Amino acid sequence: LKKPNVVILGAGYGGLMTTVRLQKLVGMNEANITLVNKNDYHYETTWLHEASAGTLHHDRVRYPISDVIDRNKVNFVKDTVVKILPDEKKVLMENGEIAYDYLVIALGFESETFGIKGLKEYAFSISNVNAARQIREHIEYQFATYNTEEEKREERLTIVVGGAGFTGIEFLGELVNRLPQLCREYDIDPHKVRVICVEAAPTALPGFDPELVEYAVGQLERKGVEFKIGTAIKECTPDGIIVAKGDDVEEIKAGTVVWAAGVRGSRVVDESGFEAMRGRIKVDPFLRVPGREDIFVVGDCSLVINEETNRPYPPTAQIAMQEGELCAKNLAVLIRQQGELQPFRPDIKGTVCSLGHDDAIGVVFGKKLWGAKASFMKKMIDNRALYLIGGASLVMKKGKFKFF
Ligand code: FAD
Ligand code: NAD
Known part of the structure; x- marks a missing residue:
């Protein structure tokens, strides 16, 4: 046969x-x-x-x-x-x-850019290793360039994240933890850095538990994220984005635009x-x-x-x-x-959304979790995925063991 x-x-x-x-x-x-x-x-x-x-x-x-x-x-x-x-x-x-x-x-x-003008050309998306590396390096390039220019362009230090779905929120959680280190490394006044999240729906993480969403948004705002909720990205340009909330149209100048609003x-x-x-x-x-x-x-x-x-x-x-x-x-x-x-x-089994390495929100087996407990759970989920594919040896090589 x-x-x-x-x-x-x-x-x-x-x-x-x-x-x-x-x-x-x-x-x-x-x-x-x-x-x-x-x-x-x-x-x-x-x-x-x-x-x-x-x-x-x-x-x-x-x-x-x-x-x-x-x-x-x-x-x-x-x-x-x-x-x-x-x-x-x-x-x-x-x-x-x-x-x-x-x-x-x-x-x-x-x-998925839904045909929105300029996104393919000027925005980044978190879609594979090469794209991730490019986003990291682009942000570093903007920070490194800022102090080399005679006429300072503060928009170089503005990072826009399109979409407050799980990808957008998880990226923001990491970003706000990284920024203090980046500011020190590139001699940047942290007050000059802006991180703006633009979400078209009436809430961040639409459809997720409202109490946990409030916790996540509060934690990110505390670390400096500005949320523009009920606001849609309409266009991306070499200088930033155009957004609309109802009939109000606004241009936001930004050195980095990350599109996390659809797959x-x-x-x-x-x-x-x-x-x-x-x-x-x-x-x-x-x-x-x-x-x-x-x-x-x-x-x-x-x-x-x-x-x-x-x-x-x-x-x-x-x-x-x-x-x-x-x-x-x-x-x-x-x-x-x-x-x-x-x-x-x-x-x-549930959903857990990280807010940086030390914080998270989630619903697991119907139970709500947030803070350190949720963050621990997230790392266990990450390690479990490694285990299911590559067994204990892969967990030992690649697993996440720094819990707090
Ligand atoms: P992928 O993971 O996209 O893998 C596809 C593979 O195919 C890749 O190796 C790619 O290189 C290869 N490939 C693609 N095109 C070609 C081609 N033309 N020729 C040859 N090879 C090709 N889901 C969760 O359940 N929990 C989470 O916590 C979670 N977090 C996420 C965080 C982020 C930042 C993102 C972006 C997504 C997250 N998701 C999460 C969603 C999850 O990652 C996807 O649903 C999942 O990756 C889909 O798996 P897949 O095997 O279909 O595809
Ligand atoms: P998504 O589609 O879940 O979220 C996209 C968000 O962008 C939505 O909130 C939407 O309202 C918003 N949006 C759409 N168009 C917009 C516009 N023009 N302007 C502003 N906002 C706009 O996409 P995602 O977050 O990339 O998630 C993709 C998939 O991966 C989902 O299934 C998600 O559950 C999964 N995921 C899971 C996790 C986790 O479990 N921790 C993390 C990341 C992703």
């Missing part, structure tokens, strides 16, 4: 979890498993706000894929996926192509002709593309409806990893032609 070719695209939480679980479930003689990723490392996307603010070095948020895959069972290809040809059961990459019997799309998320699934999904909403495919109960029984989708490229609310689950690492786990089990069923496919049933 011919060994089926299983091809997994993307080594984020979803793709890597699928790979490491599948390599445990099937033997060398049962399937050819190939993992394709544009880098030879995996990064913890959920830590990128720390690398972007410069509170954690970018090497701390990534590790070689070879550390967690079994080279006897998994063939790793470092390449960038360009297009999937489902009718031909083929994937086109920048440097070659690969045929599959079963495919897993796990290409993750990209920043979408990979553009490869759209470009391959799948029916999708902003790069997210509404999958069947077994995580497959409807009508394509050979293609699974996990992580931010998948869309699963929460039947209780009749709305899609938000794209999270928590769900991506659970999908990866189930996808591996379902692939093993198909490879062995034994057993039955299992439907995906998310088990949402």
